[in-house]
Amino acid sequence: xxxxxxxxxxxxxxxxxxxxxxxxxxxxxxxxxLSLQRGEVLGLIGESGAGKSTIGLAAMGYVxxxxxxxxGRVVFDGLDLRKVAPVSMRSLWGxxxxxxxxSAAASLNPAMRLxxxxxxxxxxxxxxxxxxxxxxxxxxFAELDLxxxxxxxxxxxxxxxxxxxxxxxxxxxxxxxxxxxxxxEPTTALDVTTQIEVLASVRxxxxxxxxxxxxxxxxxxxxxxxxxxxxxxRNGQLVEEGATRxxxxxxxxxxTRRLIAxxxxxxxxxxTVSAIxxxxxxxxxxxxxxGYRTLPRALVDVSFTLNAGETLxxxxxxxxxxxxLARVLCGLLPQISGSIEFQGTPLPxxxxxxxxxxxxxxxxxxxxxxxxxxxxxxxxxxxGRAVSLYFGGSRRAVQERVAELLDMVGLPATYxxxxxxxxxxxxxxxxxxxxxxxxxxxLIVCDEITSALDPLVADEILCLLRSxxxxxxxTYLFITHNIEVVRRIASHxxxxxSGHIVACGPIDSVFSLxxxxxxxxxxxxVPTMDPEWLATIEARQINADAARPIGQLLTIGQ
Numbered sequence: 331x332x333x334x335x336x337x338x339x340x341x342x343x344x345x346x347x348x349x350x351x352x353x354x355x356x357x358x359x360x361x362x363x364l365s366l367q368r369g370e371v372l373g374l375i376g377e378s379g380a381g382k383s384t385i386g387l388a389a390m391g392y393v394x395x396x397x398x399x400x401x402g403r404v405v406f407d408g409l410d411l412r413k414v415a416p417v418s419m420r421s422l423w424g425x426x427x428x429x430x431x432x433s434a435a436a437s438l439n440p441a442m443r444l445x446x447x448x449x450x451x452x453x454x455x456x457x458x459x460x461x462x463x464x465x466x467x468x469x470x471f472a473e474l475d476l477x478x479x480x481x482x483x484x485x486x487x488x489x490x491x492x493x494x495x496x497x498x499x500x501x502x503x504x505x506x507x508x509x510x511x512x513x514x515e516p517t518t519a520l521d522v523t524t525q526i527e528v529l530a531s532v533r534x535x536x537x538x539x540x541x542x543x544x545x546x547x548x549x550x551x552x553x554x555x556x557x558x559x560x561x562x563x564r565n566g567q568l569v570e571e572g573a574t575r576x577x578x579x580x581x582x583x584x585x586t587r588r589l590i591a592x593x594x595x596x597x598x599x600x601x602t603v604s605a606i607x608x609x610x611x612x613x614x615x616x617x618x619x620x621g622y623r624t625l626p627r628a629l630v631d632v633s634f635t636l637n638a639g640e641t642l643x644x645x646x647x648x649x650x651x652x653x654x655l656a657r658v659l660c661g662l663l664p665q666i667s668g669s670i671e672f673q674g675t676p677l678p679x680x681x682x683x684x685x686x687x688x689x690x691x692x693x694x695x696x697x698x699x700x701x702x703x704x705x706x707x708x709x710x711x712x713x714g715r716a717v718s719l720y721f722g723g724s725r726r727a728v729q730e731r732v733a734e735l736l737d738m739v740g741l742p743a744t745y746x747x748x749x750x751x752x753x754x755x756x757x758x759x760x761x762x763x764x765x766x767x768x769x770x771x772x773l774i775v776c777d778e779i780t781s782a783l784d785p786l787v788a789d790e791i792l793c794l795l796r797s798x799x800x801x802x803x804x805t806y807l808f809i810t811h812n813i814e815v816v817r818r819i820a821s822h823x824x825x826x827x828s829g830h831i832v833a834c835g836p837i838d839s840v841f842s843l844x845x846x847x848x849x850x851x852x853x854x855x856v857p858t859m860d861p862e863w864l865a866t867i868e869a870r871q872i873n874a875d876a877a878r879p880i881g882q883l884l885t886i887g888q
Contacts, residue, residue: 336366341402369540373557378756380563428503432515434495436700445483470501493648511543522855551857555864612638618668641806643820651829693771697778699758703750710746716768735764
């Protein structure tokens with residue numbers, strides 16, 4: 331039991347691409363060395379493409395297809411994982427080492443019920459029989475504050491919100507009480523109140539079981555609440571490493587100081603849109619009701635108007651109906667009642683009844699790029715298909731437009747030849763943004779599009795969206811749970827709670843006192859750079875009422 335649980339020594343991971351003419355390799359991780367003690371939480375932070383997820387996977391002895399560990403060692407509890415046989419690795423994965431992926435939607439089996447998928451881990455590793463394993467799954471669902479935990483496992487992945495799906499995957503990882511937990515952006519899809527409840531649950535479990543963890547994120551305030559030490563990465567190399575407080579208070583490298591400065595701002599600049607030449611409604615939503623078989627009232631009596639050139643932010647908790655509203659507007663989920671007008675014309679409910687021009691003018695950027703991109707198509711095909719579909723043109727013209735769009739979203743033209751698996755999570759999302767821009771739409775529905783991006787890149791994307799708005803009068807419906815994003819991009823905001831719009835109007839009006847209680851809750855749940863912030867919230871929960879969720883206690887005493 332002496333010595334580190336995990337040692338990563340001079341790790342080098344390369345992406346290998348074979349063609350008819352040559353084999354090309356490029357380093358994803360270059361010479362990184364880290365160690366992790368039992369019961370310790372190590373935070374990995376850095377911009378998109380820095381190598382965080384690659385290191386997290388390598389800590390399990392795994393690399394993505396097309397990648398190889400070309401140098402270094404990964405030693406887990408005395409075992410050199412590069413020398414362990416595949417059969418033995420399968421006995422480790424899930425039992426002693428568990429992984430929580432960034433995208434639950436792409437990781438869980440869409441054809442299996444959630445309870446079965448959690449119980450299956452326990453049965454396959456011979457921890458429990460099926461009956462006991464299902465009971466264990468229900469217990470984990472309750473600990474992660476999922477609704478109706480006794481029956482939640484009967485749902486399929488498509489029947490729950492993105493945040494609920496992420497928590498179900500965390501339950502799967504926790505099932506066997508692993509010694510090492512790899513958390514790869516585990517709260518990306520969660521609203522702020524759910525996010526801290528999940529973080530508190532994970533931290534309590536780690537402390538209770540003495541489980542070590544690698545916590546991967548681009549969100550510094552979150553990692554500060556979880557990590558004992560922080561390692562800062564950039565371009566596949568280790569920039570700086572140290573105790574959490576030392577990194578915050580005495581950063582050595584300029585890149586680290588920039589990261590801290592970006593996320594320590596107390597004043598958030600308001601982005602205002604340029605003057606609209608002809609103020610007129612582009613989208614009018616009147617008394618929309620929508621739902622699913624398992625949730626018939628996901629949206630209730632929803633009404634709002636969005637003018638051309640404005641940005642309306644839809645903000646609310648996970649499962650409040652934000653993404654459902656986006657699906658209704660895009661025709662993916664026909665509403666039960668109510669009407670939608672786009673540019674003064676009634677919009678058909680179903681996607682297949684809309685004209686090609688209506689489809690072009692309303693584009694959607696999805697929350698999870700892993701499920702939105704075809705894994706077998708290269709970036710040039712993914713973006714170029716939208717260009718060809720709506721505008722035609724020669725092959726050369728299409729490829730030139732693809733290069734232009736990649737440049738607009740901050741990616742080099744050489745990325746056109748890559749497959750989605752060769753991109754980081756943030757790079758995939760930027761490809762999704764480029765694909766939406768390819769149609770030259772009038773309205774873009776943005777569903778949590780910056781949640782997968784590091785703060786520096788997210789700022790660039792928001793500035794890009796603002797620039798497009800000012801130059802071509804683009805209109806945005808921006809769905810998010812990130813209050814900072816709302817303040818940076820939105821001219822108007824609508825607060826949604828349990829399918830109802832509870833507040834709507836210009837952002838200055840909605841955010842001014844007195845505010846709606848649900849908005850107050852969301853504002854108070856934004857983590858700070860104080861490492862004791864989450865511990866203070868947990869202590870408040872214990873003192874007030876241990877049975878109440880942390881999210882309900884955020885505003886007590888403030």
